[in-house]
Amino acid sequence: MTTIEQRATQRSQSEPRRRSGKRPVWMETPGPLVQAAKAVALGISLLLVIIPFWSVLATSLADQQTINSSGGGMVMWPHGFSLNAYSAVLSGGVVTRAMVISILITAVGTFVSLATTAGLAYWLSRPGAAGAKPMLLLVLGAVLFTPGLIPSYLVVKEFQLLDNYASLILPVMVNAFNVIVMRAFFQQLPQELFESAAIDGASSATILFRLVLPLSKAVLAVIGLFYAVSYWNAFFNAMLYIQTTDKWPLALVLRTFVVNQSAIGGDQVGSGEALPPQLPMQMSILVIAILPILLVYPFLQRHFAKGVMIGAVKG
Known part of the structure; x- marks a missing residue:
């Protein structure tokens, strides 16, 4: 094998794997388990953001009976809606x-x-x-x-x-x-x-x-x-x-x-x-x-x- 052929062989062996058509690991489609974990994490984050806003809105629309039944605190779902506060x-x-x-x-x-x-x-x-x-x-x-x-x-x-x-x-x-x-x-x-x-x-x-x-x-x-x-x-x-x-x-x-x-x-x-x-x-x-x-x-x-x-x- 000539020197030129040896260099060509070494160069081909050191080429990145992307020439074979494989994408990097971070670009691969995640598996079902990873996708499910991401969905659960996203859902939990979404709930942590939405629940406080919903509680504020529900409390602002709650009537006197709902506030009394909740002990005077925040409510998640008012039994009766009222615009008296606004x-x-x-x-x-x-x-x-x-x-x-x-x-x-x-x-x-x-x-x-x-x-x-x-x-x-x-x-x-x-x-x-x-x-x-x-x-x-x-x-x-x-x-x-x-x-x-x-x-x-x-x-x-x-x-x-x-x-x-x-x-x-x-x-x-x-x-x-x-x-x-x-x-x-x-x-x-x-x-x-x-x-x-x-x-x-x-x-x-x-x-x-x-x-x-x-x-x-x-x-x-x-x-x-x-x-x-x-x-x-x-x-x-x-x-x-x-x-x-x-x-x-x-x-x-x-x-x-x-x-x-x-x-x-x-x-x-x-x-x-x-x-x-x-x-x-x-x-x-x-x-x-x-x-x-x-x-x-x-x-x-x-x-x-x-x-x-x-x-x-x-x-």
Whole structure:
């Protein structure tokens, strides 16, 4: 056997098994036992997620007799359904006003945060942009070191933002982590497209609004959902900066009612009907607070599934 034949034989023996048509182990179809185990694990995980939500919804719809029979605790299936808790919560006007305030804060805050985050991330993603490196160091420093409670309060007070809705948006307008994620996404876009647009005379603003943002719907949907959820659920800043109770957002109203056991509804429900038990009223406010996010998420799910993979795959 010649030297060339020996080398060919050694090379053929060292070839990966994929040439024989066999796929890697992790790509093989699992057996029935493995599939059954996955189905059981998925079913258990699904139940662990659904059961608490169902218990909250069922308790909010339970009548007085069901609550009394359960010992005043949570119920899984009410014997009689009643909307008195929702009527009592919404009739007082406090929850309705707080919901409108939360919707406005979430809408304005999400728009402002997305605009500033996209602009800052685009600037940091441009090669050779003036001052980009020092600003990137500041952004990374903001991820590692968060401001303290007292300095944040003093800054808000110095700018005369106390008891103002701007205090719920401006201090948290830009999230450093979201900036880094969006910058990484912008850097993965084809740079040749931007270079050709610049050669044709397009300005940086034109490239951002005409090219970058239309190609970045996935990351905008993900970051926008993160901002919207944080604005909707935020209550601590409102508790610090908003002194007027009529300006409280829904999250703070919910926290006050659940923790401090404060009354929200009126003294009567309808005409002459007593207030429902306190627990169904608490759960009804919780359902009202969860519902808007549940309604918005299906419209963003298509982009969200793609956006969460940002930076996970190279090439």
